[in-house]
Amino acid sequence: MEITLPAGACTIEATIDWGRSQPLIVRTTPGQIVEIEVRNRWGAWAALWAISFGKNSYLVLTEVERKTNRSA
Numbered sequence: 001m002e003i004t005l006p007a008g009a010c011t012i013e014a015t016i017d018w019g020r021s022q023p024l025i026v027r028t029t030p031g032q033i034v035e036i037e038v039r040n041r042w043g044a045w046a047a048l049w050a051i052s053f054g055k056n057s058y059l060v061l062t063e064v065e066r067k068t069n070r071s072a
Contacts (some may be wrong), residue, residue: 012061
């Protein structure tokens with residue numbers, strides 16, 4: 001998914017059915033591209049626990065570091 005945001009600080013959250021992530025604050029500059037990874041924190045083996053107690057932290061948002069090619 002690609003979303004255009006204004007420069008500055010933005011708060012991003014992910015939700016799926018009953019599960020959600022904690023908010024992630026992303027600070028951008030004009031023209032900057034930021035990649036965010038969304039993943040399941042608990043895995044399939046802990047789904048019952050996550051449904052009961054971990055619904056607000058079931059998903060994890062992580063800002064992905066972008067690698068740049070620097071020529072000498």
